[in-house]
Amino acid sequence: MGTLSYEFSVEKDDFERAGEASSKIKKILMQLGMDSSIIRRVAIGAYEAEMNLVIHSLGGTIRIDIDPKSIVITAEDIGPGIEDIELAMKEGYSTATEKIREMGFGAGMGLPNMKKCSDVFEIESEVGKGTKIVMKMYLKDGD
Amino acid sequence: MSNELNHSVILREDKCIGCTGCLKICPTEAIRVRDGKANIISERCIDCGECISICPNHAKSAITDDLSLLKKFRYKIAIPSLTIYGQFPSNIGMNQILASIKSMGFDEVVEGRIGADISICLIKEYLLKNKKERFPLINSNCPAIIRLIQIRFPDLIPNIIDIETPIEIAARIAKKNVSEKTGLDIKDIGVFFITPCTARVTSIRHPIGITKSYIDGAISMKDVYGEIVRNLGDSSTPDLGERSKASLLWPIAGGQAAALDIDNYLAVDGIHQVIKVFEELELGKLEDVDFIECSACVGGCVGGPLVIQNPFIAKNRIMKYLRKVDETKCTKEDMDNYIEMYKNGFIRMTEKILPKPVMMLDKDITRSIQKLELVTEILKNLPGLDCGICGSPTCRAFAEDIVNGVNKKAICMIKTMNGFKNKNI
Numbered sequence: 001m002g003t004l005s006y007e008f009s010v011e012k013d014d015f016e017r018a019g020e021a022s023s024k025i026k027k028i029l030m031q032l033g034m035d036s037s038i039i040r041r042v043a044i045g046a047y048e049a050e051m052n053l054v055i056h057s058l059g060g061t062i063r064i065d066i067d068p069k070s071i072v073i074t075a076e077d078i079g080p081g082i083e084d085i086e087l088a089m090k091e092g093y094s095t096a097t098e099k100i101r102e103m104g105f106g107a108g109m110g111l112p113n114m115k116k117c118s119d120v121f122e123i124e125s126e127v128g129k130g131t132k133i134v135m136k137m138y139l140k141d142g143d
Numbered sequence: 144m145s146n147e148l149n150h151s152v153i154l155r156e157d158k159c160i161g162c163t164g165c166l167k168i169c170p171t172e173a174i175r176v177r178d179g180k181a182n183i184i185s186e187r188c189i190d191c192g193e194c195i196s197i198c199p200n201h202a203k204s205a206i207t208d209d210l211s212l213l214k215k216f217r218y219k220i221a222i223p224s225l226t227i228y229g230q231f232p233s234n235i236g237m238n239q240i241l242a243s244i245k246s247m248g249f250d251e252v253v254e255g256r257i258g259a260d261i262s263i264c265l266i267k268e269y270l271l272k273n274k275k276e277r278f279p280l281i282n283s284n285c286p287a288i289i290r291l292i293q294i295r296f297p298d299l300i301p302n303i304i305d306i307e308t309p310i311e312i313a314a315r316i317a318k319k320n321v322s323e324k325t326g327l328d329i330k331d332i333g334v335f336f337i338t339p340c341t342a343r344v345t346s347i348r349h350p351i352g353i354t355k356s357y358i359d360g361a362i363s364m365k366d367v368y369g370e371i372v373r374n375l376g377d378s379s380t381p382d383l384g385e386r387s388k389a390s391l392l393w394p395i396a397g398g399q400a401a402a403l404d405i406d407n408y409l410a411v412d413g414i415h416q417v418i419k420v421f422e423e424l425e426l427g428k429l430e431d432v433d434f435i436e437c438s439a440c441v442g443g444c445v446g447g448p449l450v451i452q453n454p455f456i457a458k459n460r461i462m463k464y465l466r467k468v469d470e471t472k473c474t475k476e477d478m479d480n481y482i483e484m485y486k487n488g489f490i491r492m493t494e495k496i497l498p499k500p501v502m503m504l505d506k507d508i509t510r511s512i513q514k515l516e517l518v519t520e521i522l523k524n525l526p527g528l529d530c531g532i533c534g535s536p537t538c539r540a541f542a543e544d545i546v547n548g549v550n551k552k553a554i555c556m557i558k559t560m561n562g563f564k565n566k567n568i
Contacts, residue, residue: 004512004519023422032511033503036298040425047426068509139508 004028004066010053018054021062022047025073032066038137042071045117045135048110049075055096055105056080057131073135081127089115089123151205151344151361152190154181158202163531165194165203170414171294171501175544176534186501189290191414191439192341192448205341205449208360210367213248216333216359218325220317221249222310223337224364225259226394226445228386228464229457235375237386243374244337247367253317256390258309261481261490263389263402264473265306269482271405271433277301279409279424279432282399283492284308287342287439288417289351290499296421297498302435305492307353309393310336310343312490314357333359337367339394339447342439352492363449386464387471395458396443399436402471408434413441504547518542526557 006028008021026043046062053060053075060077082088088095089111096106111133115121120136161179173187174194181202183194195203213219221244231240241252262284270276283289283304292299307315314334321332336358338344344361392398397410409432411420417437423429440446442454450457473481484490504518505511521542528538533555535541544550 002509002512004516006519019423019426019428022426026422026425028515030295030500030502031504031515032508033500033506034508036498040298043425044427047428066512068512 002067005063007061007063009061010050010057010059012054012057012059014054018051019047021050025062025064028064028066029071034139038071038139041117041137042073045114045137046073048114048117049073049133049135051105052110053077055100060130069139071137071139073133073137075131075133075135077130077132079128079130081129082123082125082131083127085123085125149185149345149349150183150188150190151207151341152183152188152192152195153204153206154183155202155204156180158200160200160202162199163534164197164199166531166534166536167529168193168197169536170291170418172536172540174536175550176531177550186499187294189287189294190342190345191287191291193414193439195341195448205344205363207338207344207363207366207449208335210248210362212360213333213335217331218251218321218327218333219249220314220321220332220334221245221247221252221337222255222313222317222334222358223252224339224394224444224447225255225309225390226339226364226447226450226457227337228391229394229445229454229459229461230364230368230450230452231460233460233463239375240371242376243371244367246374247370249335251317251321253313254385254390255309255313255393256385256387257316258307258312259390259393259402260387260471260473261312261484262306262309263393263399263471264478265481265485266304266399266434267403267405268473268478269485270304270306271403279429279435280304282434282436283352284393284399285342285438285444286340286346286351287414288437289346289496290342291414291417291439292421293351293496293499294501295418296425297500298425299421300496300498302424303492303496305352306485307490307492308343309390311353311356311358315489318357335360335362337362337364339364339444339450340440341448352494352496354494364447365449365451368451386468388465388468389471391461391465391468394444395461396438396441396446397436398443400434403434405433407432408436410436412438412443412446414439504543514546517546521545524558525555526561528557530557532556 022043025046029039057077058079063074065072091112092108094106094108100106118135119138122134125131159180161176165174171187173184175182245252281302318329318332322329338361347356347358347361350356389402392402396412400408400410411417445457446454504514525538533541535544545553
């Protein structure tokens with residue numbers, strides 16, 4: 001009871017709509033009357049996840065589950081999967097092409113930033129299958 | 144009535160025909176059409192004046208002060224908005240215009256120039272060099288933008304520059320000077336702003352960032368334009384008045400950035416464009432930018448709802464003057480003086496700007512979640528055309544109004560119509 005869920009699909013290479021899901025999530029949280037600091041964390045976490053789906057994945061979904069105690073963002077894609085998660089989590093490490101880097105993306109901060117925004121951060125990935133990221137943020141008193 | 148007390152933008156019911164023109168243009172979804180007339184939801188209205196500009200029936204209007212208010216003061220000062228430079232043909236000199244304004248019953252007319260000069264110097268030499276500030280800095284002079292931030296982008300409040308608007312600075316300095324010169328108490332000196340801006344009118348009555356404005360009244364530029372023109376004296380040599388580059392550029396979109404002479408900035412005009420940029424900024428996309436100059440009105444303040452001249456013509460005139468004006472010089476002594484005025488709070492927004500969470504569904508988060516669930520459920524059954532015929536700006540707003548219990552007679556015309564169609568088949 002009392003859990004609100006939304007799911008947004010994110011397409012590979014759809015730079016035009018990139019950020020749309022995060023903006024919608026942000027609006028939902030504002031309507032719920034949450035504090036701007038938690039909204040910022042969720043929005044940035046969701047945005048990084050959304051950009052990762054656009055740049056690196058073959059497509060996937062961003063899901064948000066909200067209850068009065070916590071917010072969970074789940075980003076799931078259908079591939080290609082991450083070979084070395086530990087390496088991918090290192091700040092500055094990126095497999096993005098030169099072209100994408102020139103556009104200002106792929107700075108190798110996506111995953112580290114997502115971790116920074118979350119209270120609980122989980123990542124699992126299988127090459128050839130896909131990646132699943134779960135970010136959990138707890139609402140404190142006053143949020 | 145509370146609306147009239149708190150806002151300058153009002154609805155003239157006799158002229159409203161209940162069309163939906165203003166519904167969708169409103170950036171905070173503050174308008175509903177109920178019983179055939181537009182209503183403004185007071186706590187959501189940011190007085191941007193978009194609805195005034197779009198209404199084909201002139202049913203939206205602005206409450207400003209009139210000249211009779213002058214009687215309350217022993218010494219009366221007029222400060223015309225910096226947009227005044229673009230409102231008259233270039234064969235009319237600035238001193239002529241100022242003299243004409245003075246003849247409406249003022250003891251003195253002060254140009255807003257000093258405020259623009261101080262503000263530009265401080266932003267350039269002080270704030271932009273202070274790495275403790277939260278970048279990008281956002282200009283503080285557009286009151287509609289400040290209120291938009293309070294309502295829709297509270298996370299950006301720390302980015303707002305805490306220097307008062309040029310007109311407020313000019314008013315403070317003018318009052319202080321007159322008080323020293325005449326020995327009059329500050330209370331007996333009245334400062335009147337000749338305004339192109341509805342949002343500024345509200346900010347004078349209900350200031351944000353300061354406890355009380357030094358401006359005592361706001362007179363609509365539209366209201367007194369005719370009088371200024373009628374009283375214009377002859378002058379064979381049009382003069383340039385006391386203008387500086389910063390003050391000429393200030394009311395034009397991108398003008399502040401130009402006066403600052405910086406590269407790493409965005410100049411955004413038109414409130415709907417500002418919203419798009421703020422959405423990106425909130426996602427952390429624009430943190431490498433130094434300064435974002437925002438103006439709710441297209442073209443900058445020269446596009447304000449209470450100006451006379453088309454903003455493009457106004458800009459053209461101002462740019463012509465600009466070629467004849469030298470760079471604003473800011474000596475070390477001036478700069479120290481400005482920093483002192485900033486530090487001691489004389490020209491600074493000393494009060495905290497607070498978020499205004501008027502978009503929230505309920506104060507209690509559990510109930511908020513339940514309400515949003517209901518909104519989502521109702522939305523599934525709506526056509527999603529956002530036509531506005533129901534009187535709410537979008538299908539989503541329609542659903543929210545039902546959930547909040549503020550629209551008891553809610554009917555979706557499209558749904559009803561489709562219902563009839565299906566029956567006929």
